[in-house]
Structure formats: C-alpha cells, structure tokens
Amino acid sequence: MYISKQPKIDYFVGDTLDLSEGRFRVLYDDETETEHNFTDQGVEITGYDSQKTGRQKLQLHYQGQTVEFDVLVSPKAAINDEYLKQEITSAQGRKGTTAYTFADAEKQAALVEKIEAAKAVLENHDASQEAVNQALNDLKQAGTELDGNQRYQTAREELESLLESVIEKDPQSELIAEAEGLLSSQTPTPEAFANLKEELNKKLLVKESHHVGSLEEGETAPTVEALPELVVETETQAFERQERPSGDLLLGERRVVQAGAEGQIRHLIEVDAKGNRTLLQTEVVKEAVAEITEVGTKIESSTQPLDGPKVLEVKKPSLVVEEEVLAYGHEERVNPSLPVGERRLVQVGVAGLRRNLVEIDSEGHRSLKGTEVLKETVTEIVEVGTK
Numbered sequence: 001m002y003i004s005k006q007p008k009i010d011y012f013v014g015d016t017l018d019l020s021e022g023r024f025r026v027l028y029d030d031e032t033e034t035e036h037n038f039t040d041q042g043v044e045i046t047g048y049d050s051q052k053t054g055r056q057k058l059q060l061h062y063q064g065q066t067v068e069f070d071v072l073v074s075p076k077a078a079i080n081d082e083y084l085k086q087e088i089t090s091a092q093g094r095k096g097t098t099a100y101t102f103a104d105a106e107k108q109a110a111l112v113e114k115i116e117a118a119k120a121v122l123e124n125h126d127a128s129q130e131a132v133n134q135a136l137n138d139l140k141q142a143g144t145e146l147d148g149n150q151r152y153q154t155a156r157e158e159l160e161s162l163l164e165s166v167i168e169k170d171p172q173s174e175l176i177a178e179a180e181g182l183l184s185s186q187t188p189t190p191e192a193f194a195n196l197k198e199e200l201n202k203k204l205l206v207k208e209s210h211h212v213g214s215l216e217e218g219e220t221a222p223t224v225e226a227l228p229e230l231v232v233e234t235e236t237q238a239f240e241r242q243e244r245p246s247g248d249l250l251l252g253e254r255r256v257v258q259a260g261a262e263g264q265i266r267h268l269i270e271v272d273a274k275g276n277r278t279l280l281q282t283e284v285v286k287e288a289v290a291e292i293t294e295v296g297t298k299i300e301s302s303t304q305p306l307d308g309p310k311v312l313e314v315k316k317p318s319l320v321v322e323e324e325v326l327a328y329g330h331e332e333r334v335n336p337s338l339p340v341g342e343r344r345l346v347q348v349g350v351a352g353l354r355r356n357l358v359e360i361d362s363e364g365h366r367s368l369k370g371t372e373v374l375k376e377t378v379t380e381i382v383e384v385g386t387k
Contacts, residue, residue, distance in 0.1 A: 001024060001025070001026050001027070001062065001065040001066075001067050002024065002025055002027075002067060003022070003023070003024045003060070003067055003069055004023045004024055004025045004035060005021065005022060005023035006021075006022065006069065007019045007020070007021050007022030007038055007069075008020075008021060008071075009069070009070065009071045009072060010071070010072050010074070011050070011071060011072065011073045011074070012073070012074055012075070012076040012077065012128075013050065013051060013053060013073060013074070013075055013076045014050055014051070014076060014126055015050060015073075015126075016050065017045065017048050017050070017071075019037075019038035019039050019045060020037075020038075020039060022037065022038030022039075023035055023036070023037060023038070024036055024038065024060060024062070024067065026062070026063070026065070036062070038060065042062060042063065043060065043061070043062050044060070044061040044062070045058060045059070045060055045061075046058065046059045046061065047059050048071065049073075050073065052073060053073050053074060053075055054072070054073060055070055055071070055072050055073075056070065056071050056072075056073060057069075057070055058070070058071060077129065079127065079128075079129050079132055080129065080132070081121075081122060081132050083136055084118055084121070084122065084132050084135055084136045084139075085122065087118070087136055087139050087140060087143075088115060088118050088119065088122075088139065090143070091111060091114070091115050091118075091139055091142070091143055092115065094111070094143055094146065095111075096187075097148070098148050098149060098152040098188065099146045099148040099149050100146055100148055101148060101188075101189060101190065102148035102149070102151040102152040102155065102190050103146045103147050103148035103151065104147055104151075104287055105261065105263070105286065105287040105288070105289045106287070106289050106290065107142075107145055107146050107147060108146075109258060109261075109289055110142045110145065111139075111142040111143060111146065113142075113257075113258065114135075114138045114139045114141075114142040115139065117135060117138065117139075118135040118136070118138075118139050121135040151190075152188070155190070155193045156183060158197060159179060159182070159183065159193060159196065159197055159200070160183065162179075162197060162200040162201065162204070163176065163179045163180070163183075163200065165200075165204055166179075166200055166203050166204060169203070169204065170203070173203060175196070175199055175200055175203055178196060178199075179196055179200065182196055190285075191285070194266065194283060194285055197283075198232060198266070198268065201230075201268060201280070201281060202230050205228075205230060205270065205280070228270045228271060228272045228273070229270070229271045229272075230268065230269070230270055230271075230280075231268075231269045231270075231271050231277075232266060232267070232268055232269075233266070233267045233269060233348070234264055234265070234266050234267075234285070235264070235265045235266075235267065235348065236262050236263070236264060237262060237263035237264060237265055237284075237287075237288045237351070238262060238288065238325050238351050238353065239260035239261055239262055239263065239288040239289055239290055239291055239325070240260070240288065240290040240291070240324075240325050241260065241290070241291045241293070241322065241323050241324070241325070242290050242291065242292050242293070243292075243293050243294075243295050243320070243322060244292065244293075244294055244295070245294070245295055245296075245297045245364050246294035246295065246296055246297065246298075247297055247298055248294075248296075248298065249294060249295070249296025249297070249298060250296045250298050250299075251296050251297055251298060251299050251318055251360070251362065252296060252318045253295075253296035254293055254294065254295055254296070254320075255293065255294045255296075256291065256292070256293050256294075257292050257293070257294055258289070258290070258291065258292040259289075259291060260288075260289055260290060260291025261288065261289040262288055263284065263285075263286050263287045263288030263289075264284075264285040264286040265282060265283070265284055265285065266282070266283045266284075266285045267279060267281070267282050267345070267348070268280045268281040268282075268283075269345060276344055277344055277345050277346065278342060278343055278344040278345065279343060279344070279345035279382060295320060295360070297360070297363075297364035299362050317359045317360055317361040317362065318359070318360050319357060319358070319359055319360075319369070320357075320358045320359075320360055321355060321356070321357060321358075322355070322356045322358055323353060323354070323355050323356075323374070324353070324354045324355075324356055325351050325352070325353060326351060326352035326353065326354055326373075326377050327351060327377070328349035328350055328351050328352065328377040328378055328379055328380055329349070329377065329379040329380070330349065330379070330380050330382070331379050331380065331381045331382070332381075332382050332383075332384050333346075333381060333382070333383050333384065334383075334384055334386050335383035335384065335385055335386070336385075336386050336387055337385075337387060338383060338384070338385025338386070338387055339385045339387050340385055340386055340387060341385060342384075342385040343382050343383065343384055343385070344382065344383040344385075345380070345381075345382055346381045346382070346383055347378065347379065347380060347381040348378070348380060349377075349378055349379060349380025350377065350378035351377060352373065352374075352375045352376050352377035352378075353373075353374040353375040354371055354372065354373050354374065355371065355372045355373075355374055356368060356370075356371050357369045357370040357371070357372075
C-alpha cells in the first residue's frame with residue numbers, strides 16, 4: 001500500500017484535518033491494484049494533534065495495512081480584521097441614506113446579506129485572513145452596487161417637473177409647499193415621492209371652471225360637467241424563483257440563500273361618468289425580490305476492493321420541483337368611439353405560475369420531465385381610440 005497523492009499537509013493551530021485530496025493505492029497478490037480516497041469507508045487516520053505545532057507523522061490504516069505521511073502545523077497568524085469592522089460600521093450607516101433607501105430591492109437585500117456574513121466572519125474565531133479579506137471585498141462591492149442615488153435623482157426630476165406644472169395651473173395649491181418640503185427633506189423616502197406624485201397628477205387632471213360676476217337677465221347658469229374620477233389600484237407582483245447549483249451541498253439538498261418578496265405596482269386610472277376606464281400611469285412602488293435556492297450537486301462516492309467481480313455503483317438522478325412565474329401578455333384593441341390618442345384599460349394583466357419537474361443527474365445536468373400550469377396568465381387589454 002502506498003500514497004499516490006498527498007492530502008493537504010500545511011496547517012495552522014486549530015485547523016481541522018483536510019483529507020479530501022488524498023489518494024492511496026492497494027496492491028493485491030493477484031497483481032491487481034485499486035485506488036482509494038483518504039475519506040473512504042474503512043480508512044482510519046491517526047496521529048494528528050491540531051494544538052501541537054511542528055511536524056507531525058500521521059498514520060493511514062486500511063485493511064490491516066499502515067502507511068505514514070507528514071503534516072506541518074504552524075502557529076496561527078494574527079488576523080487583521082480592523083478594516084472589516086470599519087466597513088461593517090460604514091455599511092450599516094448607508095442604510096439611512098438615499099443610496100440605500102431608494103435602491104433596487106435586490107441590491108438592498110444583497111447589502112444586508114453581506115453585512116450579516118461579515119459579522120459571522122468576525123464572530124468566528126477560527127476564520128482565516130483569506131475569509132476576512134473576502135468578506136471585506138464582498139461588503140464593499142455590495143455597497144458600490146447600490147443604485148439609490150441615481151434612482152433618487154430621477155424621482156426628484158419627475159417631481160420637480162410635476163411641481164412646475166401645478167404652479168403654472170394653480171399657484172395657491174397646498175401641494176406646492178408639500179412638494180417643496182419633500183424636495184428639501186434630509187430623509188426622503190420612495191413612498192413619500194410616489195404618494196406626492198400621485199396627488200400632483202390628480203391635481204393636473206382635474207378640470208376647473210369658474211364663473212365670475214352675477215348672472216345677467218336671461219342668462220342661464222353654466223352646466224356642471226361631471227368630472228372623471230381618479231382611481232388608484234395596487235397590484236401585487238409575484239416574485240421569481242431561481243435555482244443555482246452548489247458544489248458545497250450534497251445532491252438532493254436545497255438551501256434558500258435569499259427569501260423572495262412580492263412587489264407592488266400602482267395603476268392610476270381615470271373613470272368617467274359612464275364607467276369607462278382609462279389607464280393614465282403605471283408605477284412600480286416596490287420591486288419584487290427573487291427567491292434564490294441553492295441546489296446540491298456534490299456526490300459522495302466510495303469504492304471497496306472486492307474478492308469477486310467489481311460492481312459498478314450507479315447514482316440515481318434526483319427530481320426537483322421548480323415554480324416559474326409566467327409573464328402576462330399585452331393586447332391593444334381599436335375603439336372607434338374613443339378620441340384619437342385616448343387609451344382605456346379594460347382588463348388588468350395578471351402573471352401566471354407554472355410548475356416544472358426537472359431531473360438532475362449525478363453530474364448536475366438538468367432535463368425537463370414535465371410541466372403543470374398552476375395559474376393561467378390574464379392578458380392585459382387596452383383599447384386605443386381612433387375617433
């Protein structure tokens with residue numbers, strides 16, 4: 001028996017013995033030869049002391065035979081985690097800024113995830129300098145990818161444009177002071193901007209009519225026109241489910257790494273006196289956050305020398321059930337009774353849901369075996385005026 005491939009041989013004090021890369025060969029009297037992993041069943045390793053520095057001689061025992069190999073245990077180097085501590089403090093501070101509050105929901109979730117991961121590294125007394133550096137880089141990257149400042153600037157420009165239109169139409173409107181206060185606020189929120197934009201849009205859509213002075217003899221009072229009603233409808237947006245392979249998990253194991261969150265879409269709809277509906281504006285209030293699940297692809301195999309014919313062990317594929325969000329379609333219909341340029345929403349679109357049955361073989365290859373529609377999509381229908 002002899003070692004054909006050395007396992008990891010350099011360690012620091014407190015490290016766990018890593019035998020994953022080790023291989024050894026066994027020679028039999030019939031001149032056949034088999035190769036085995038250090039981690040195979042029936043293999044025993046003795047002689048390792050994780051708290052003792054210096055060179056250590058370890059023994060591998062298998063079927064009554066023994067072979068030796070050396071490892072070196074060095075004093076543990078001091079970990080420099082000061083930069084990571086500073087970056088955690090800085091990242092937590094970002095959560096109170098527009099860079100975070102106006103950022104895409106997935107980017108917000110990514111920053112929170114990296115903050116928690118960095119804290120876990122700090123609390124792990126056995127963490128290596130490499131792990132500390134990786135956590136630091138991941139946290140910096142998550143902070144850099146926050147797009148809240150750009151989205152805040154876009155929201156400001158939209159609000160300022162609406163404000164100018166309202167000032168021109170009604171300089172005495174109470175909404176002017178409210179909008180100016182929000183634009184100068186040190187703690188603005190996306191919800192406050194969305195709500196105020198909705199109020200300003202309503203103000204601009206209202207048709208105002210005034211009659212100055214008293215009626216002359218024979219003059220009739222002006223007819224009061226029924227103004228259209230503005231309706232705000234909120235639609236829940238289903239989150240997407242994503243899966244990605246993970247070599248750290250055993251085949252068949254699943255781990256949720258990011259919880260899904262539903263989004264919200266707000267529709268501003270004008271309803272006239274006859275009940276006709278016209279879609280005026282659609283706005284994403286809250287973006288959906290995809291659910292991310294890691295699916296294991298790691299396979300643990302073992303080989304045993306047999307006295308008789310060697311048997312090939314066949315790994316059976318696993319079946320995985322996945323759910324997929326189906327986007328709804330958009331349809332436009334000509335309506336000759338509506339004025340040209342006018343649009344009317346007659347049916348709100350709804351996303352569907354489909355279940356997929358996927359087979360994953362021992363090498364991680366995926367094959368679709370069947371599908372089932374759990375919820376049919378509903379097409380969004382809009383009528384377009386040609387009158």
